[in-house]
Structure formats: structure tokens, C-alpha cells
Amino acid sequence: MSVRTAPAHRVVAAVAVAGLVALGAAACGGTTKNSTDNAGSGGGPKPSASANPGAPTKKGLTVAYLPKQVNNPYFTISDTGGKKAVEALGEKYKEVGTSSGTDTAGQVSYVNTLTQQRVNAIAVSAQDPGAMCTALNQARRGGVKVVTYDSDTNAGCRDVFVSQASSEDLGRTEVQLMAQQIGGKGQIAILSAAQTATNQNTWIGFMKDELKKPQYKDIQLVKVAYGNDDAQTSFQQTQGLLQQYPNLKGIISPTTVGIKAAAQYLSGSKYKGKVQLTGLGTPNDMRAYVTNGTVKAFELWDPAKLGALAGYTAVALASGQISGAPGQTYTAGDLGTFTIGADSVVVLGKPTVFDKSNIGQFDF
Incomplete structure (x- = not known):
């Protein structure tokens, strides 16, 4: 995907599309609470500076994706990208989640279940920045690596946030x-x-x-x-x-x-x-x-690449190649090399501008 920073625009005359038709739900709506409640926001394992970037990638890891909403076209694209990345590394992929984009309690329940199932990593798009913290930190204390993607939790409740763009x-x-x-x-x-x-x-x-x-x-x-x-x-x-x-x-x-x-x-x-x-x-x-x-x-951004980067990040964490500490670098397949920034955030890249000149080149 090429990234454009200065689009050229033309208004094209065409017939109007009348009426409201069914709209599929999509994402980038964000989390559902700007929480001021710090309860559970900390207390989780702090990223260690120690990691072995040369460690081999472990095989047979289970990476579970927990999007804000399953059967949502946006997350279908992103999680399919994650599935391809995870399986290409020789790992097991699964997706769980609620059918509602506002069921925070449901997300918490899934985190607890995944912890009990002893998955190796969870990639979650959080509906609420604080409500999942207790469950996520319990998972982390049990050895589960937590990556957030698309929508973050409080920083103390995950190992790395994979951000779509700054x-x-x-x-x-x-x-x-x-x-x-x-x-x-x-x-x-x-x-x-x-x-x-x-x-x-x-x-x-x-x-x-x-x-x-x-x-x-x-x-x-x-x-x-x-x-x-x-x-x-x-x-x-x-x-x-x-x-x-x-x-x-x-x-x-x-x-x-x-x-x-x-x-x-x-x-x-x-x-x-x-x-x-x-x-x-x-x-x-x-x-x-x-x-x-x-x-x-x-x-x-390209949601498939976002999901893929979350998968690569989760596997790198579970393999001990990174810990989530700022300054660490790792390779994410053909997406390239990424450096973990402040607050353990990794940025996919600049947003792509779509207009009449290039929109036909994309299919997602």
C-alpha cells in the first residue's frame, strides 16, 4: 500500500445514490469510556528491558484475537490479516468476542476464559480503557502476553499497543x-x-x-x-x-x-x-x-496490516524476542522492522489518503 500525503482532488459529476441502505458495522469507533477511574489501571507486570532479539520463534503458540465486535467487517479484515501472520509463523490462531461493540463485560469474560485456557497471547481491541485491566493483568501475571490493537487500554494493562497511526x-x-x-x-x-x-x-x-x-x-x-x-x-x-x-x-x-x-x-x-x-x-x-x-x-490505514502487526508482535513477545520496553526492535514479516516507542506503543505507519485517482487500487 502506497502512502500519499498530499492528495489531488476532483469533483466528479455522477448520478446520486438515493435512500438509506443497510450499513454494516465497522470499526475505528474507539473505546467506549474515557475512564477517569484508575482502579486496575496499574499493578500489572512492568516491561522488562531484558529480551533476546536473537531468540528463535517458538512454535505451536496460541494467539487469541478479541476484537471489539465479531462479525464486524472492519475486524473481519484485520483479524484475517492476523490469522495469516500467526499461522505463517507456525502458531495457532483463534478469535473470540461479542456481537456487540459495547459489551465490555463480555470482553472481560472472554479474557478470563482465555486465561483459564492458558493461551500464550491475547490481541485485544478494547471497548473500554480501564474496565478490562484487572482481567488483563491477571492474565499477564499468569504468563499471557497482551497486545492491544486498534483501541488501547490503560498503558499499565498490556505489554504493547499496536497503533494504526499516530x-x-x-x-x-x-x-x-x-x-x-x-x-x-x-x-x-x-x-x-x-x-x-x-x-x-x-x-x-x-x-x-x-x-x-x-x-x-x-x-x-x-x-x-x-x-x-x-x-x-x-x-x-x-x-x-x-x-x-x-x-x-x-x-x-x-x-x-x-x-x-x-x-x-x-x-x-x-x-x-x-x-x-x-x-x-x-x-x-x-x-x-x-x-x-x-x-x-x-x-x-490498512486494517489487514494492523491485524498482522498485532500477530507478529504477540508472537515476538511470547517468544521472548521483545518484552515491550521502549527502544526494542523486531521484524514483522514483510511489514518490515518496528521499534517500540514511548508507553510501549508501536505505530503501523502514516494513514493513506484515498481519492478518485487511487481508490480503485484497494480492496478492503
């Missing part, structure tokens, strides 16, 4: 894309996931900080709306924003459910081509809206 890159580039599309002037809104979604709120924080720069003095953020990563709710929130702010020039939706719902509404409305839309989406979800001119450009 939060700052994601937040700032969303504003940059929108500014280009509206000519640096006008009212904009943000359509987020849940009001307490931690990664959404982090990205929005960087959006607001970016908007403080002098070049955005003529752009006004009028509202942050919440679609709760539900297709119907996000569609209705889009409609409400346009009714409440008739001069709205653009919407940023940093969630794949939200951006698709917003695109569906705009595509069948009088606002198509007049109100710009960007955010985080998958090429397959957004291709029709780029083709018909509803959306000029949006961005995302």
Missing part, C-alpha cells in the same frame, strides 16, 4: 483534508462515534488543536455530534447537523460507520457536492461515494 497524524490530517476541500473557509462539524470513545476523543483533541493555527482562522467548528457507531443514528445525526446549520460547509467523521452513513445521506440530498465530507473509511465502503462526487477524499 493519534496526532490522524487528528491533524483530517483538518488538513477538510480545509483543502472547503477552501479554508466556513463552518464544519464533526460526526464522532460514542461521546466517551477514547481514541475518537484523542483524535478530536488534535483536530481542535490544529484548528487553532492561523491558517484556519476562517474555519469554525460549530458542533461535535455523536452517532454511537450506529448506522441509523449516524444518518440521523448527519441530517440534524444540516438542519441545524444551514451554512455548514463540511463534516469530518473519524469513524467508518459514521462516514459511510453521512455519505449515504449526502448522496441522496440537495447537499451533495455542496457540503464536503472526509474522515476515516474503507475503500470498499466509500468507493461509490467517491465515484459519484459525494466525497472528494478520506483516509485510513
Whole structure:
């Protein structure tokens, strides 16, 4: 996947797509609580600086994936990428999880079960940053390596967080894309996931900080709306924003459910081509809206690569090649070599910008 940092945009005239159709749930909605409760946030094993990067990769390890929501198209892609990576290393892969994206208690129950089953590693996309800490740290004390991917827990509750891209890159580039599309002037809104979604709120924080720069003095953020990563709710929130702010020039939706719902509404409305839309989406979800001119450009990472990197990281931890301490490096197959950063975070890479010129090259 090639990464573009400066897209070229053209509005393409095409027929409108009318009506709301069924939307599949997708991810990057984030965790469901910006927890201020530190109970259980620490107390887990601290990353040791000692590791043997030359240690052989152990075979027959079991790596369990626990996404925020099973049968979710986004996590189907990411976990399939993880499965391929794990099995290519000679390990055993399994996936467990709830059918709801907000069932934190269900995630905790699965962690406890996996601990009892004595899996070697868990790769989890956390619905809540703090609620899983007690269960995860109990797993870690029992020798289970814990990798978070897509959505993190509190840092003291896992060994490594595999981040899709830096939060700052994601937040700032969303504003940059929108500014280009509206000519640096006008009212904009943000359509987020849940009001307490931690990664959404982090990205929005960087959006607001970016908007403080002098070049955005003529752009006004009028509202942050919440679609709760539900297709119907996000569609209705889009409609409400346009009714409440008739001069709205653009919407940023940093969630794949939200951006698709917003695109569906705009595509069948009088606002198509007049109100710009960007955010985080998958090429397959957004291709029709780029083709018909509803959306000029949006961005995302490759979820299959994210899942694969989580798998490589989990196996490296379970093999003793890394411990999760900052500064350690390891190889993740054909993804290349990665260095663990501050707070034991590994970053997949820069987000990819998709527009009419390149969207046909991607299939996910």
C-alpha cells in the first residue's frame, strides 16, 4: 500500500445514490469510556528491558484475537490479516468476542476464559480503557502476553499497543483534508462515534488543536455530534447537523460507520457536492461515494496490516524476542522492522489518503 500525503482532488459529476441502505458495522469507533477511574489501571507486570532479539520463534503458540465486535467487517479484515501472520509463523490462531461493540463485560469474560485456557497471547481491541485491566493483568501475571490493537487500554494493562497511526497524524490530517476541500473557509462539524470513545476523543483533541493555527482562522467548528457507531443514528445525526446549520460547509467523521452513513445521506440530498465530507473509511465502503462526487477524499490505514502487526508482535513477545520496553526492535514479516516507542506503543505507519485517482487500487 502506497502512502500519499498530499492528495489531488476532483469533483466528479455522477448520478446520486438515493435512500438509506443497510450499513454494516465497522470499526475505528474507539473505546467506549474515557475512564477517569484508575482502579486496575496499574499493578500489572512492568516491561522488562531484558529480551533476546536473537531468540528463535517458538512454535505451536496460541494467539487469541478479541476484537471489539465479531462479525464486524472492519475486524473481519484485520483479524484475517492476523490469522495469516500467526499461522505463517507456525502458531495457532483463534478469535473470540461479542456481537456487540459495547459489551465490555463480555470482553472481560472472554479474557478470563482465555486465561483459564492458558493461551500464550491475547490481541485485544478494547471497548473500554480501564474496565478490562484487572482481567488483563491477571492474565499477564499468569504468563499471557497482551497486545492491544486498534483501541488501547490503560498503558499499565498490556505489554504493547499496536497503533494504526499516530493519534496526532490522524487528528491533524483530517483538518488538513477538510480545509483543502472547503477552501479554508466556513463552518464544519464533526460526526464522532460514542461521546466517551477514547481514541475518537484523542483524535478530536488534535483536530481542535490544529484548528487553532492561523491558517484556519476562517474555519469554525460549530458542533461535535455523536452517532454511537450506529448506522441509523449516524444518518440521523448527519441530517440534524444540516438542519441545524444551514451554512455548514463540511463534516469530518473519524469513524467508518459514521462516514459511510453521512455519505449515504449526502448522496441522496440537495447537499451533495455542496457540503464536503472526509474522515476515516474503507475503500470498499466509500468507493461509490467517491465515484459519484459525494466525497472528494478520506483516509485510513490498512486494517489487514494492523491485524498482522498485532500477530507478529504477540508472537515476538511470547517468544521472548521483545518484552515491550521502549527502544526494542523486531521484524514483522514483510511489514518490515518496528521499534517500540514511548508507553510501549508501536505505530503501523502514516494513514493513506484515498481519492478518485487511487481508490480503485484497494480492496478492503
